Amino acid sequence: MDKNTEKTIWIILYFSFTLIFLLLLYSSNENRVIIGFLSSLLIISVSIRLSILYPNPSKKYIGKFLIFVDLTVVYLIFAADTSGISILYTIIIIMDSIFFHSYTFSFLIIVLGYLSFIINKISTPSLYTNLGNISLSSVIALLGFVFLSSILYFLKEQIIQRSKLSNSMNEIEEKNIKLEKAYSKLKEHSEALEEMAALKERNRISRELHDTVGHTLTTVLVEIEAGKRLLIKDKPGGLDKITLAQEQVRKGLKDIRSSVTMMKEGKDLIEFIPSLKLILEDTKLHTDVKIQYDISLRKNIPKTYEKIIYNSLLEGITNGIKHGNAKEFIFKLYDSDENIFFYLEDKGLGSEDIILGFGLTNMKESVESVNGEFNLKYFREKGFIIEFILKEDLNL
Numbered sequence: 001m002d003k004n005t006e007k008t009i010w011i012i013l014y015f016s017f018t019l020i021f022l023l024l025l026y027s028s029n030e031n032r033v034i035i036g037f038l039s040s041l042l043i044i045s046v047s048i049r050l051s052i053l054y055p056n057p058s059k060k061y062i063g064k065f066l067i068f069v070d071l072t073v074v075y076l077i078f079a080a081d082t083s084g085i086s087i088l089y090t091i092i093i094i095m096d097s098i099f100f101h102s103y104t105f106s107f108l109i110i111v112l113g114y115l116s117f118i119i120n121k122i123s124t125p126s127l128y129t130n131l132g133n134i135s136l137s138s139v140i141a142l143l144g145f146v147f148l149s150s151i152l153y154f155l156k157e158q159i160i161q162r163s164k165l166s167n168s169m170n171e172i173e174e175k176n177i178k179l180e181k182a183y184s185k186l187k188e189h190s191e192a193l194e195e196m197a198a199l200k201e202r203n204r205i206s207r208e209l210h211d212t213v214g215h216t217l218t219t220v221l222v223e224i225e226a227g228k229r230l231l232i233k234d235k236p237g238g239l240d241k242i243t244l245a246q247e248q249v250r251k252g253l254k255d256i257r258s259s260v261t262m263m264k265e266g267k268d269l270i271e272f273i274p275s276l277k278l279i280l281e282d283t284k285l286h287t288d289v290k291i292q293y294d295i296s297l298r299k300n301i302p303k304t305y306e307k308i309i310y311n312s313l314l315e316g317i318t319n320g321i322k323h324g325n326a327k328e329f330i331f332k333l334y335d336s337d338e339n340i341f342f343y344l345e346d347k348g349l350g351s352e353d354i355i356l357g358f359g360l361t362n363m364k365e366s367v368e369s370v371n372g373e374f375n376l377k378y379f380r381e382k383g384f385i386i387e388f389i390l391k392e393d394l395n396l
Helices: 003-027 032-053 057-080 087-100 103-123 125-131 134-233 235-265 272-287 303-322 358-369
Strands: 290-296 328-336 339-346 373-379 383-391
Touching: 003 032, 003 087, 003 134, 032 057, 032 087, 057 087, 057 103, 087 103, 087 134, 103 134, 134 272, 272 290, 272 303, 303 328, 303 339, 303 358, 303 383, 358 373, 358 383
Parallel strands: 290 328
Antiparallel strands: 328 339, 339 383, 373 383
16 A cells, blocks of 8 residues: 555554543543553554554564554453443554454454453453343354454455555556657657758758769860860860860750759669760760770669769769869779779879868768778879779668
């Protein structure tokens, strides 16, 4: 039972013992001092049980011993009491045993209480003249004890069931609180995932536009510069270069529109190997650079790998022309030993040191996001090499 119910029963027991004590003192003309002393012992005993022993389960066995002592004291009060009120002490002790101890122990106390009453009846028949002879009074007392005990047992069960129900309701409420907290965390996590997905998508689109538009604008810039130089010496040739640049701009705009449309529809932005060759041939046509390439893929590769390779080739050629002033490239793409090898070398200016910009950083992160191995090699006046290895994982 819960603490509040226990406290209520403690108050009832204290009040009952105190009330019986006062009634005995008021009703007993003889042996008042003895009855007062013995009743005081009962009150002290119940005080020790309720305030010290019962709250500590490891000391509850001492409380059982004190109940036996109390029954002995009550029997002595029976002998000194001429009013018969002391029988109420037995009822209070039975109540104590039922509410705070096991059914077996409380049944034993009921039996002992009944026997002490019968023994007292036999020894002092003048106190219970209105109960008739011994046999009849024993039956009446037995029925009274059974009825009273049944009520007390019923009350105990009701209290236990109510306590269990209260505990169950508290557990349900705690679970509801935990579920609400879990739902709140899940909602926060879901919102965070949505935000991360949106950020990832924005980054993906920015990479696509950076690679596509960046490459187009680089080739246009090279053609315009060549056209400006040719206009002085060879006007028709210069105009041809500017015309090619104009066509490249149109193609770039078309690519951007196509990319946005395909991203809306969730389609792939490229068809793989033909697009790689288109980049290489288109670059050769519009920039006057030489590109040697060898694409030797024997198997289909995951779409994720296709995007990484496509964007890396675009970025590598654009950087080589724009920053390295490269006039020659070597590109190799092949598979071997269940790995895919990417190799792009430019014969440009190179560098002794390099700081990764937006494009190279995205390239490195993309390769490493699929557990690939990424490597850069660069030397002053000897060019720049981008190479990486992707494992053949068809589950991507």
